[in-house]
Amino acid sequence: MSTSENRQNTRAARNAWLLSTPALVILTLAATGPLMIMFVYSFLTPGKYGNVEWQFSTDAWRGILFTRDIFDNTLKLADAHLTIFWRSVKLSILTTIFTFIVGFPTAWFIAMRPPASRALWLFLITIPFWTNLLIRTFAINQIIRNEGLLNTVLIKAGLIETPINIIYTDTAVFIGMTYVYLPLMVLPLFAAIDRFDLRLLEAGYDLYASRWQVLRRIILPIVRPGIVAGSILVFIPSLGAYVTPRILGGGRQMMIGNFIDLQFGQGRNWPLGASLSVLLLVIVALTLLVYVRVTAPEKTDG
Amino acid sequence: MTDTYAVEARDAVKEFGQGAGAVRALDTVSVAIRQGEFFTLLGPSGCGKTTLLRLIAGFDSPTSGTILLDGQDITDLPPNRRPVNTVFQSYALFPHLSVAENIGFGLEMLGRPKAEVEQRTAEMLALVKLEAMAGRKTAQLSGGQQQRVALARALAPKPKVLLLDEPLSALDLKLRKEMQGELKRLQLETGITFVFVTHDQEEALTMSDRIGVMSGGRILQIGSPREIYARPTNRFVADFIGETNFIPARIRGGAAHLAGGVELKIGQSRADGAATLAVRPEHLRLVPQGMAGALSATVSHSVYFGTDSHVHLKLLDGTELVARQQTDPDGAGEPKPGAVVGISFAPGAVQVLED
């Protein structure tokens, strides 16, 4: 390796950093940096009217799981908090599973269209993906609310007499999240299926596999990276969902996102809000780590 | 001026990667290309021919060694400051520019006046017979037309040397033949030194003034097409260009001694010892067995090719040879498998290889 080549490499690396600087500065100021500050805030004491007092305290971290009894000052497990965590995790997992169940046939269907119409079907999945999440949640709200289309049609048809109360329940949040996050499952699944070599199916059938066996033993293992990617893409925003539970869950069926929001509003407990946010961030980081671990060996194979 | 070559590489070395994993793509290559010459670098893929071309163009810098243009050291000059232009294998035509804009690009970058750019572009369009296509986008052209635009674009700034990196490989056979003639014509008309890279031996033989045969990052032999074909100096060159029979022999007293007591006069002066002889199949003659100075061989089988047939033979020591024979209309003269025949060599057909 000559010195001129070495010099070229050093210069190339320096250019890479220089060119990336504006993006890095913006992201540090308005994304990553504030995350660090939030971490610090999780160790402070709440101020009386919101914000914080600069006094070290681990109360916010204890406050995630425990509440202090007002009378005897002992710590008790905070049932209300646990309910919210459990609802968040349960709804996110259900959403992930259900979007996979309906998303996989959809992705398969798109991938098997002739090339001319495939782009159109894909486009039809992309439109909802890019449509404002608020609008989509609102659209679902309009369908399932008591005086909405669903109940009106059922009552007109004589199937029910009083409206089924879906809105402001866990079911409503589940329906809404499935609806808004479905494209996030379909798109990576499609990408994986699109790369799938159909001759493998011919080989499978040639070797006496049934349709079910072909699906179980050939298709699903091969498109696994797409399944994992889709699940991650649905699970993470579900866990941190804010708009959908707020519109469809009302004030009562809170998820972690709304619970964090509460600490900065009526709750007036910024440190607890900060510690909850850090916790959510850690869960997301762990999920991503699992994703990297699960998909890394695949990359070396292919 | 007699001493200056158009292009020269002196002890050029190019390594990719670092440390123990470094790959030596060029291993101490020296070559001098004359003014106005059609010089071809011929070799299999990965032999280093494109690497050498890129060093001359300035796209890569050598790990060590120097590159000279007209006797001037240009090793550290960036490509945009070298009066050398390239016709790329993929043509690399700018898709966002028209045919005329592509051709004028180099002159425009050199800051030539608009009128000159336009006039030269028109000249080049005429030279490659694409006047009607001036305003088209390059994507609308056929492969052969794109090839012509690439040529015109590289010739427009009147480079001292034109580098051509396998420019015909993307064309089909018929078009390739046509473009070979076209390239030769352009070279003669412009008088520009052409350095042509190819893996196609036929292309190299028909078009070049001189050929440099490359393998494993080295230039093995430089010579005219006739020299390269008729007088290969080593086994790789003999084997890579055309088909060749290799016969083991011992050199003693200026003659080659073959198995079976046959002695052959050789034109070259060689030290005594073991050597390999190379003989082209068309230079082997089948003669009746026992003729003086002929080797004895057994016919294994023969393969019919229409105009000629390949007779596969086996010498007594097991060496396998192929002789090419013109076919008879009725096939009467063809040797039968198992027949024992004599082999004689055309005068001067035997070449002693260096290794």
Place this chain on the structure above:
Amino acid sequence: MANKAFSVSRLPGFSTMALLVFAALYLPILMLVLYSFNSGKSVAVWEGFTLDWYARAWANQQVKEVTVRSLVIASCASVVATVAATMAALGTTRRKAFKGQTFIYVMINQPLMVPEIVTAVALLIFFASIKVATGYQGLGYLIAAHSAFCIPFAYLPIRARLEGMDLTLETAAADLYASPWQTFRRVTLPLLAPGMIAGLMLAFVTSLDDVVITVFVKSAGQDTLPTYMLGQIRRQVTSEVNAISTVLLVLTVVLLTAFFFLTRKKD
């Protein structure tokens, strides 16, 4: 079914399921659009065609104000994000691995990985201190926050375009006496333009759609169109929201269609 030829790619029930999914995806949106023309207030009973809701939304001073604010923020943020993302893409793609490459990738894609609510809260905390310290309450905070989360959306298509670009074109330009700057101006930039426009559009749509971060970062009286709509929905005043949603929907479809044609590979 019996006389249907065996097809290896067919899996039973998949097509039916897929078509149901498409119907389910579009039914709520289409109902939303349809009932924005309903003369009654109901979202389930059709009472006749009207453009009244559009007229009302158009006449509503507050709607005008929040729309302009949304457009200002989205325009500024998408331009800033696209310029920063273009530079970063030029810096990080098409070169040998260098020290800190992974760090830059993680930084750029960070907004895609961190839940919005977490970033929103962090920005609330950070900007609250700055607002107190400087007294500045303007749109700058929203534009900065939007620019940050728009960067990965602008970066992706630009990077894809760069990676798909034939490197020999730039080599050819250098061969034809173009200086590095001329090569960039005359070859790289024109070829990169479709990717940059695509990135700009994605960033614009992303900024225009944002609810969560805006809710937490905005100062009093800085509602954007989505946060205004969120407020209206919570107060169950929705007929105008139907009309506004429809307009936004049309805008999204138009931008996406343009994006679709811009990034489509030409064969």
